[in-house]
Amino acid sequence: MNESKEEDVPLYLNSQDTSDLSLVSLVFSLVNNSCISSAIGLFGMVANVMNMLVFYKQGLSSSINISFFFMSVSDMLTIIFVEWGNICYNPYILKAGFPLSFPELYYIAGGWPSGLSCRITLYITVYITAERCLCILFPLTIKTLVTPRKTKSIIALINFLNALTLIPEYTSTYLAWRFNPLRNTTILGLAFRGNRAETQGVSFLLHVILVVFGLCSVIVLTSVLVIQLRRQTKWRLKNRAENSKLSLLSSRDRKSVVLVIAVATFVVISYIPLTSVSLVTVFVPEFYIEGKLYKVFGETWAMVTLIGMTNASANIIIYYKMNSKYRPTFHEIFCKK
Numbered sequence: 001m002n003e004s005k006e007e008d009v010p011l012y013l014n015s016q017d018t019s020d021l022s023l024v025s026l027v028f029s030l031v032n033n034s035c036i037s038s039a040i041g042l043f044g045m046v047a048n049v050m051n052m053l054v055f056y057k058q059g060l061s062s063s064i065n066i067s068f069f070f071m072s073v074s075d076m077l078t079i080i081f082v083e084w085g086n087i088c089y090n091p092y093i094l095k096a097g098f099p100l101s102f103p104e105l106y107y108i109a110g111g112w113p114s115g116l117s118c119r120i121t122l123y124i125t126v127y128i129t130a131e132r133c134l135c136i137l138f139p140l141t142i143k144t145l146v147t148p149r150k151t152k153s154i155i156a157l158i159n160f161l162n163a164l165t166l167i168p169e170y171t172s173t174y175l176a177w178r179f180n181p182l183r184n185t186t187i188l189g190l191a192f193r194g195n196r197a198e199t200q201g202v203s204f205l206l207h208v209i210l211v212v213f214g215l216c217s218v219i220v221l222t223s224v225l226v227i228q229l230r231r232q233t234k235w236r237l238k239n240r241a242e243n244s245k246l247s248l249l250s251s252r253d254r255k256s257v258v259l260v261i262a263v264a265t266f267v268v269i270s271y272i273p274l275t276s277v278s279l280v281t282v283f284v285p286e287f288y289i290e291g292k293l294y295k296v297f298g299e300t301w302a303m304v305t306l307i308g309m310t311n312a313s314a315n316i317i318i319y320y321k322m323n324s325k326y327r328p329t330f331h332e333i334f335c336k337k
Contacts (some may be wrong), residue, residue: 033086041083044313048076063151074120075312081114104190122214123158129221132260136228169203172196208278222264270311
């Protein structure tokens, strides 16, 4: 252990001097991060707690309830990390004179965890849409193909595999005390280990690949759901008189499919900006935190984060409007006289 510490190389990030912030950037940061994003985040935290209570009250005995419950957990974590980022990047916090670099602290204790929870939400959506596709394609065997136990195992695997992508980053970065000439004092900030050259960019590249693959999967699976739903609707209209009982049973699945389509569509819309900006970050060399386009980089990612925050906060509206089982349980818990 002592030998590895001696090999650490203190390669530090250069913190941006907040005195160089333009008035426009200052106003943008205060309005977008401190006001709009924080307000949406507070609403989202309350909403996701409500979602978790409702799904837990209904019982985690169905795959769809389990998936929505853990999606609310990952959305909750996303919001918490983004709210922490709003604090770390608040201009007044940056100028307060604390003996640490808040942006560098957030890099380790907020930025990467936030990306992780976003991907978990995305891949739970992939699983939900895939499960609904199987429900339509194999309605008679779906209960044996997808069980609550299998669902929990798959969601645990989603969490584990996504967490593995952070290993390259966290094995080469750490927090250390150093002298900052701009402040003329010692501060706590980000430092790199000797293996940084081998691990730099690996976690972000994996993040981009997983986001692109996950988004494409959701788009394809949601399209399949829409096509199959239309086909079954036409078939049901033709055979309503002869198969009224079957139509009634299919109607329950249809409502569930429509709900999943709504959730997945909102995820797709919200994740397109994240995917696009991630790809730009990979292919445009100066579009990063210390590049020539650092101001555009920061403001663009702030808007992407705001969109992601909205997605993590708004599912309660979809559940309440489109899930007939959700509303009675919601009223039972929160609307007692």
